Amino acid sequence: MNKKIAVKVDDLTVAYNYKPVLWDIDLEIPEGVLMAIVGPNGAGKSTLIKSILGILKPIAGSISIYGKPYIKQRKLVAYVPQKGSVDWDFPTTALDVVLMGTYGSLGWIKRPRQKEKKAALEALEKVGMLSLKNRQISQLSGGQQQRIFLARALVQNASIYFMDEPFQGVDATTEIAIINILKELRKAGKTVIVVHHDLQTVPEYFDWVTFLNVKKIATGPVKDIFNDENLTKTYGINYKVSIQE
């Protein structure tokens, strides 16, 4: 495969205190894949994403997005944080949260105008939330809140999407709606990287996978490397998943 490399991570090591959370990670994510990052709790999955996005400062290593540092390429990247990372009782509406996705391209001081509002409404429609646009965000269900977060990232119109557990605590309908949008993004040539927990759905949802447990265990196409050997290496116990065809 001679595809372009969208994200490249070299010798990345991250630690909060003394114990490293990520150790010497090398990773190349080709353009246009829909990739799951899997691993047990505390494996450093969120940390990896946050380091790539420049939220966390690594101890060592370098990260590049299409060959350049994140800070120069940030407009190519969109981020969907974990739903639980914000206070949903914040006094604001669904539309307002989605509008935040336009703030990055606006830059300092400039306010969103008609054009930005239109983009936000389109994104809301895409995630099926247009009718709830003026709803106070605390009055949305978990699945609806996740859709709002996804819409906020869609507004950024990026090339690479990072998502931290977008399926956590959402209903089945929302899960299907979200995965369909992610597949659409891939079809449009975007790269989508998802921290994922449910191993059963990996073969069905994703075409690329990275096994992570402090160190990188394996990375590659799901059909080649999503097997019992790598699962056991990552999760430490004799792990077996029945892969449904």
Next chain:
Amino acid sequence: MDLQEYISLVFSDYTLRTITFGTAILGAVTGMLGSFAVLRKESLLGDAISHAALPGIAIAFLITGIKDGNVLLIGALISGLIGTFWIRGIVAKTHLKSDTALGLILSLFFGFGMLLLTFIQKQPDANQAGLDKYLFGQAATLVESDVWMMTISTGVCLFILMLFWKEFKLLLFDKDYTETLGFNTQLIDILITTFIVLAIVLGLQTVGVVLMSAMLLAPAAAARQWTNSLATMVFLAALFGALSGVFGTAISASQNNLSTGPIIVLVASVFVMFSFVFSPSRGLLFKQLRFIKNRRDLELHKTLAFMFHIAENHKNISHPHAIKILNNFQGYTRKTLQKLVKKNYVTLHGNMWSLTDEGFKTASNLYNQQSRHE
């Protein structure tokens, strides 16, 4: 003294005018910035900052030897800022949680400030008297230049707030995301924090170290009850703060010997109490009323559904049944039956009941809705 007389006095009497405008502006600016503190879950930061300002006041006096309000204010500002960034530093660099860091810095700085105050009081110089008024505040010492100082600071604060409104909102809601969009979160953070410190320091002379944090929190907590929009919340908090200043001053001016600061804080607390109870969407009263109403509706629907199940088995839906069978149903009370009759869902004949057509229709709709949800 009637109201009209008081209002004309506010505009003609120098002292009263100064205090009224001073406390109103102070209330507005602290309310505004307090909204940010409350939404960042840093409610206690105000308390720590105001206590941390005390040694700055004392040191400024020791260095300059003059008791000019603005000089002491700069001292308070510097030590307030040092205290705040120490708190941030402790939280970032150690395992201590922010409540511990706040408590630590609060008592450390306050203790040091008290030490300096007692030291100053032992000096033979007669000029030192009155520094301790910063502990509880004394609105009567406000002069026109203080009010100007507050007005200018509030103006600058308002300007910055409007200029960076989008950035402030983004940071308050989702800090990590703000970072990924390329904004310098540290810069926004420092801006917000500096203005909070400034607002607190401005109020020390009037309300004092001990009660200052209430000025920051009370208007914001009250405002949050009434709205789901950040802009409205900030506006309402400013309004509640300003009104607390005006009413507090009026009460203290009409009653002799009541000090202004504590009364302003009490008035602000009245706003909080009122908002907690009477706000239509978040208030305790309406929440409880809605809860009771929902329960009653549900009870009624459950009883109707039970009757529907019985009636369903008969060809004639209005076939009369004994009231006694209803006793088998747990939620049944005489009252609910009465209500169903009133709604024309059920008719009674002696100790027999029967569903009306309308009752049957309502119940079957109810039943369909329920099963669709499951």
